[in-house]
Amino acid sequence: MSRLALVLSASLCATALGQQGVAGSKHDLSVTGPGPVRAASETRVCIFCHVGHGGEALGQNRPSSEAAYQPYGSTTLRSNVRSTPSGATRVCLSCHDGTIALGKTLASGTIPLVGAAPDGRMPLGASNLGTDLRRTHPVSFAAVPSDTAHPPKADTGVKLDRKGELQCTACHDPHREDADPVVRKFLVASNRYSAVCTSCHELPSWATNPSAHQSSPAPYDVARGAPTAYGTVAENGCAACHGSHGADEGGRLLRARRPEEGGDALCLSCHDGKVAALDVSRDAAKPYAHADRGPDRIHDAAEQPRDPRHALPETSPSQRRHATCVDCHEPHAAFHRPALAPRPSGALAGAWGIDLSGSVVRPVEHEYELCFKCHADSANQPQARAPIIPGAPRRAAQDVNLRRAFAPDAASAHPVASPGRSADVPSLVPPLTAASQIYCSDCHASDTGKGAGGQGPSGPHGSIYPFLLERNLSTADRTVESPFAYALCYKCHARDAVLSDASPFAPHRRHVVDQSTPCTACHASHGISADRGNPVNNAHLIDFDLAIVRASGTGLLEYSSRGARSGACSLSCHGHEHAGSSY
DSSP states (O other), rough: OOOHHHHHHHHIIITTOOOOOOTSSSSSTTTTOSSEEEEEOOSSGGGGGGGSOOGGGTOOOOOOOOOBBBBOOOOOOOOOOOOOOOHHHHHHHHHHOOOOOBBOSSSSBBOOSSSSSSSSOSSTTTTOOOGGGGGGGOSEOOOOOOSOOOOOOSSSOOOOOTTSOOGGGGGBBOOOOSSSTTSSSSSSSSGGGTTGGTTOOOOOOTTTTTTTTHOOOEEEGGGGTSSSSEEEHHHGGGGGGBBBSBBBTTTTBBBBBOGGHHHHHHHHTTTTTTTSBBBHHHTTTTSSSOOOOOSOOOTTTTTTHHHHHHHHOSSSSSSOOOOOHHHHHHTTOOOOOOBTTTTTOGGGGGOEEEEEOEEESSSSSHHHHHHHHHHHHTTOOGGGGGSSSOOOOTTTOOOOOOHTTTTTTTSSEEESSSSSOOOOOBBOOOOTTOOOOOOOOSSSOOBBBGGGGGSBBOOSSSEBBBBBBBOOOOTTOOOOTTTTTTTHHHHHHHHHHHSSTTTTTTHHHIIIIIIIOOGGGGGGEEETTTTTOTTTTSSSGGGOOOOOOEEEEEEEEEEEEOOOTHHHHHHHTTEEEEEEEEE
């Protein structure tokens, strides 16, 4: 090639194809290229990908790979992704899958290169995607519009090819490296604030709440584990959690993690007090926690009731239970808003659940609806095996379906799913009243959270107390009464009032203090469903712990309500027979 031709070739690449152009970029494999891989003597810049003449052959001066690919897939992907890449993607992968020598061309033979692998191929590293494309954004497919995806917006730089398919060139312009001067990955435009991603992906509530992940100004840079140098959580946007290349092969393009870290590792890499203000990872490491510590990611975004592959609530006792961050939080919708009854906190925005009728509700309107996903109709609840759970009371009228236990028609229940029904509860600590409605997380929460008087995160992430309780609740017989022994009960029920002779049940002190009988010997903390009990025998949350309370000598094990502040028991407890003993 003449000197004039060389100048013209470089000029075309540098001007017609963008301000910077190929010349001087990492795609410049000529002898003057800036990268570690470059030609030994070849001066032409474009020849490595393009044929100067040839119509449809233009842009295809690379041989076709005969490699077998593993395409991207997920349980929520609607589009049909080809197993063999096509179009511009084929040209890109002829270098980036590491199977063909970088200098090998159709029109010019093999151009000698220096800095490549010994066989001339792409060196191992982030640019070598390999043939396993499960870790890469899907390519070579015609996009099927869904609730969260659509064809690219106009004027964003993102585009489909002439056949209407998404190829590598939808997001990457191989002729210009610096359209995003921070990332410098040949993007078609800057992806700050996820501008490239949201050209095709619009997620519910991402910008309308706005989601904390979309709007947070919290510092998030490379030193804090960010994938880019943008600087804040909002600027990183989608990239904070997702990677277009080199992602976790489990799907959803989640940033790769080590398998032994468990399914929550990605979330906890920020929610450890270093990026997010509160340290949830500390709670997740506590002995009683909602956390996936196993090696498998067992949550699946396709989970829904009666799904034959991913049923939730679970339909079989053999299904493995799981509680990962994204089971309770919708990361594209969650935002900062305190709990305002009857709505749940902003942290639960966008999450789906099960309502009192057993129907799916999207999004949840009440916190208990979220809990019912796993603690109502699930067929694999460990509470069904209560006798083998240390410290768990053995209830006479046990119903592990909390949707029924908290239902308005329950024999009696704590007021979680409806306001309180009893007008005679003088022990309540203000501002609670007999008509108040409480949250599941008033009892099940972090022992260092704000509800417990600490500064840690709120919610049932983890606790040092069994059953993920916010405060201690002793269930063992012969427990010596103290403010600590029944701290959970005394959070809402004033200790002095409960143990006073003026209590609706005057013998409370005699049982709890004098006889060291735990509160749970007589009371079920959640409630007694209409299926298992009735308002006469199970009023006031009465459901005896069979490990402590036994049938009387006549075979009776029964409480009977006889009206306001009046009732009778027939049973045996601590060797004492109650034969219709009344109060």
